[in-house]
Amino acid sequence: MESLYILIPIALLFILTAGSLLFWAVSDGQFDDLENAASSILFEEPAASIPSPQEGANSDLQPSPGAPET
Secondary structure (H helix, E strand, C coil): CCCHHHHHHHHHHHHHHHHHHHHHHHHCCCCCCHHHHHHHHHCCCCHHHCCCHHHCCCCCCCCCCCCCCC
16 A cells, blocks of 8 residues: 555556647647658659669778689
């Protein structure tokens, strides 16, 4: 019975915190546009922004003098 004196205020504090976070998210506009964010992952980025393997950052590196040739 004594544990309820601790658990009930903790539960009420948890509910109050969760409710205030929910109301903050709604008032801040987090739930305004649910469709575009969900469907944006389905579309690819334009091909111009993705570098080809030949244009990679490591293409200008020379092998070290002691490295075996491939």
